[in-house]
Structures are given as structure tokens and as C-alpha cells.
Amino acid sequence: KNQVEQSPQSLIILEGKNCTLQCNYTVSPFSNLRWYKQDTGRGPVSLTIMTFSENTKSNGRYTATLDADTKQSSLHITASQLSDSASYICVVTYSSASKIIFGSGTRLSIRP
């Protein structure tokens, strides 16, 4: 069964700290993996996009990694800010990019 699972479901950290969010997928054949940030009441905004051959990609304080062998991805946030409070969604595209599955997201809260 094609699935995308994210952990943890929710996370609370102090401002300035680092954190890592996880995404495991079981889709096949894999096309690409994206991380989105969704602020409350807003649409998702793309953070990173990685294809099969890419192991890591950075976007400012966000760094995503991809291990296509173990079918795992992580999103590392460095020096968190209050504005990082949001849901982070892992999205996997497969079957020649004709199919899309969204993870349920990790709800991240940054406390001052």
C-alpha cells in the first residue's frame, strides 16, 4: 500500500533550538519528495523538492535529506524562530509524477 507517514505528530520546542522532522514513505515507483510549510489558515508553501538522485537540499534554515534506499526523508530546522510555528507536510509523488500522496503533517510550535 502506498503511504506517507510523518513523525512526530506534534512538537514543541523553545525559540532558537534546532529540530528534525521525519517522513517515511512506501510508494513505488518514486518520483520526488517535497516538504511544505502550512501556516494556520493558509495554503501550503513549498520549502524543498528532491528527486531520487538528491540526498540533501537547503532553503535558508531548512535542510531536507533523502535516503531513497530506506525511503526516508527528514527536515531539519536550525535556530528556530517563532514564525516557524506551522504544520510541515511531506508530499511524495510517484508513478511518473501522476500520483501524489500527502503525509498528515507535523504540527510544530515554537515557544519564546
Add this chain to the structure above:
Amino acid sequence: DTAVSQTPKYLVTQMGNDKSIKCEQNLGHDTMYWYKQDSKKFLKIMFSYNNKELIINETVPNRFSPKSPDKAHLNLHINSLELGDSAVYFCASSLDRASYEQYFGPGTRLTVT
């Protein structure tokens, strides 16, 4: 300037009614999508259009009918609304069907009473 816009932002209606949600993108993209986000925050793709042609049609009730008058617009019409249709509906667009990056609209919160 808004890249992907949706109207209305909020929609409250009674069971059995018919309603439409409009979506427009000014990015010059060829592909547009409709997603449903339920109360558990799962986003599920409903439809995808490429240049006014339907390319993805997930298993959704046939009460939902997308209409694309041109490649910049993808409207969602819902007949005989049910309580379970209550959700946030997002429109999105991408450069083409193979493009990885999708740009999402602000969402339309539909409440069926």
C-alpha cells in the same frame, strides 16, 4: 499580487444545496488542482487539469464537478451538499503536469449545516 486566488474564503450552507468555489491563477501555469483538507489535516487530491483537460480524477463523489473555462481558471461545483463535505478546499497550480512545485491558494472553508 495574488498568484492563486480562491473565492469565497468562507462558505456556510445547508445540506442539499448546490455551491461553487472559484479559482484563478495569474502565473501562466498550465496545470491546476483541487485538494480537500479534512478535519484531521490530511490533504487529498481531487482533480487535476492540464490546459483545460482533466488528467487526474481521484475517487470523489460525482456530486463534485470541476470546470475549466480556460487554463487560468478551475472552478469546483458541488451538488446536493452533505455534512461530510465540510472541509477546507485548496486550489493549486503548477507550470505543467511534470512540474514538481505547486502553488496553493488560500483555501475555502466550507461548512455544511
